[in-house]
Amino acid sequence: MALEADTMNELVETVARFVRERLRPLEARVADDDAIPERIRQEIADLGLFGLTIPQEYGGLGLDMEEEVRIALELGRTSPAFRSLVGTNNGIGSLGLILDGTEEQKARYLPRLATGELISSFALTEPEAGSDAGSLRTTARRVGDGYVLNGTKRFITNAPHAGLFTVFARTDAGREGGRGVSAFLIEAGTPGLSIGPADRKMGQKGSHTADVVLEDCHVPFAALLGGVENQGFRTAMKTLDRGRLHISAVCVAMAERLIEDSLAYAMERRQFGQPIAEFQLIQAMLADSRAEAYAARCMVMETARRRDAGQDVATEAACCKLFASEMVGRVADRAVQIHGGAGYMADYGIERFYRDARLFRIYEGTSQIQQIVIARNMIRAAS
Template sequence: MVRDRQKFSDLLAEVRRFIRTECLPLEEEVDRCDAIPEPLVRRMRETGLFGHSIPEAYGGAGLSTEELSLVNIEVSQAATAFRARFGGNTGIAAESIVVDGTEAQKQQYLPRLASGELTGCFALTEPEAGSDATAQATVAVRENDGYVITGRKCFITNAPIASLFTVFARTDPGKKGADGISAFLVERGAPGLSTSQPCRKMGQHGSPVGEVILERVRVPASAIVGGLEGQGFRTALKTLNKQRINLAALCVGPAIRLVEEMARHAQSRRQFGQHIGDFQLVQQMIAESNTEVHAARALVLETARKRDDGADVTMEASMCKLFASEACGRIADRAVQVFGGRGYIAGNVAERFYRDVRLFRLYEGTSQIHLVNIARRTMASVQAQP
C-alpha cells in the first residue's frame, strides 16, 4: 500500500544516498571500534530515520508495512549496526506504544522517539524466558497507586544506550503463561533501573546489546502500556508480528549486497588463467543466491501488503522471518566460499557479513520456533475445514 508514490520514491532515494555515501564508507571503522560515530547518529536524526513507522500525527513518516519493508531492504545493505541504531525507534521499541498505548503515552513518547531524542528498547527476553517468552520471572507488585518492578532482562538491543524501556513483567503471579503479564514504560533514571556494559559479540559490532536490571523500580500505574493490566503479552505479539516482517526485510538487504559482492569478485579474481566467474560451480552459487534473494523479497512484500490490507498474517510473518533469515545465512556462507581464503580474513565484506547475519536466525524467534508455529497453524487450518 504505497500511497503517495512520488513522495515515497523521494524518501527512498534519500535513504539510499545516505546509506551508500555516509554509512558504507564507515563499515570497517564501526566493526573495528564497536561504535557508531556520534556525528553519523546526528545525521540519522536529521534524515528522519528514527521515525519512519511512527504516525505522522506524532512526528513520524507514517510509513505502511510495505513502505517500511522497502526502506529496510535499503538500509540493511550496509552493516547491520547502522539500522540497529535507529531501528528500535522505528520498529519494536515504538510499536507497542503505536498499537496499544494510551493517547497520553503516544503524546508523551512518540514525538521524542520519532526525532531520535529518545532511544527505545524492548525488554522482553530473560535468562529463562527466551523462546518461551511467557515464562517471565520479572514481577511487578502493586503498591499504593503504582507498581514495584523487580527482575533482570538479557540480550536487549540498545539497552546500554536506551533512554526508554518497554519492560514486561508478571503482575498476577496466580496466572500462568501469557495471562497476567503487563508491559510498562520506564525511563532511564528511574531509581533501581540500571544496565550492564555492552556484551562482546560474534558480530553486529557497533550495535550495543546488554542486560536491564530492575531492583524495586517504582513506576506509576500510568506507566502500563494501554493502561490495562494483563495485556502485555498480547501487546508483545502485535509488536512482534510486524517486527518479524521488518526483520525479514532486513535479511533481504544483506543478501542483495552479498550477491553483488560475489558477482563483482567473480569477475575480477582469476584462477587457472581465467576469471572464477567463468567456472560453472561458482556461477551456481551466485545463481542460487540471487534466486533466493528474489524469492525472499517477493514473500516479504506480499506479506507486508496483506498486513496493510488488514489480514491476519501471523503465519506468513513467521514464514517471512524463517525463509529470509535462513536464505541470508546460506548466501553469506556462499559468499565466503566464492571469496575463498580472502573471505575468511578480517576486514573483508564477506567475513563481516557472515558474522553479522548469523544473529538473524536467533532473535525475534529462532528458526525452530517459527517452524513449530507454522506447522501448528497449518494443521489447525486443515482441521478447521469441513
C-alpha cells in the same frame, strides 16, 4: 499508502544514497570501534529515520508495512548496526505504545522517539525466558500509587543508550503463561533500574545489547502501558508480524549486498587464465544465491501488501522470517567460499557479514519457533 508515490520513491532513493555514500565507507570503522559515530547518528535523525513508522500526528512519517519494507531493503545493504540503531524506535519499541498506549503516553513519548531524542528498548527476554516468553519471572507488585518491579532482562538491544524501556513483568502470579503479564514504560534514570555491561557478541559490532536490572524499581501507575493490567503479553504478540517482516527484508538486503560483492570479486579474480566467474561451479553458487534472495524478496513484499490490506499474515510472516533468515546464512557462506582465502580475511568485510548474518536466525523468534508457529497455524486452519 502513507506517502504519495513520488515522495516515497524520493525517500527510498535518499536512503539508498545515504547508505552508499555515508554508511558503507564507515563499516570497517564501526566494527573496529564497536560504535557508530555521533555525527552519523545525527544525520540519521535529520533524515527522519527514527520515525519511519511512527504516526504523522506524532512527528513520524507513518509508513505502512510495504513502505517500511522498501526502506529496510536499502538500510539492510550495510552494517546491521545502523539499522539496529533505528529499528527499535520504528518497531517493537514504539509499536506496542502506538497500538495500546494511552493518549497521554503517546503524546509524552512518540514525538521524542520519532526525532531520535529518545532511543527505545524492548525488555522482554530474561535469563530463563527466551523463546518461551510467557515464562518470564520479573515481577511487578502493586504498592501505593504504583508498582515495584524486580527482575533481570537479558540481551536487550540498545539498552546502553536507551531513554525509554518497555518492560514486561508479571502482575498476576496466579495466571499461567502470558496471561498475567503487563507492560510498563520506564524511563532511563528511574531509581532501581540499572544497565549491565555491554555484551561481547559474535558479530553485529556497533549494535549494543546488555542486561536491564530492576531492583525495587518503583514506577507510578501512569507507567502501566495502556493503563490496563495483564495485557502486556498480548501487546507483545501484536508486534510480531511487523517485526518479522522487517527483519526478513533486512535479510534480503544483506543477501543482495553479498551477492553484489561476490559477483564483482568473481569477475575480477583470475585463476587458470580467466576470471573465476567463468567457472561453472562459481556460477552455480551465484545463481543459487540470486534465486533464493529473489524468492525471499517476493515473499516479503507480497506478505507486506497483504498485511496492509488487513489480512491476517501470522503464518506468512513466520514463513518469511524462517526462509529469509536461513537464506542469508547460506548466501553469506557461499560469499566466503567464492572469495576463498580473501573471504576469511577481515580486509574484505565478507567474514564480518558472515558473522553478522548468524543472529538473524535467532532474534525476532528463532527458526525453530517459526516452524512451530507455521505448523500449528496449519493444523488450526485444517481443524
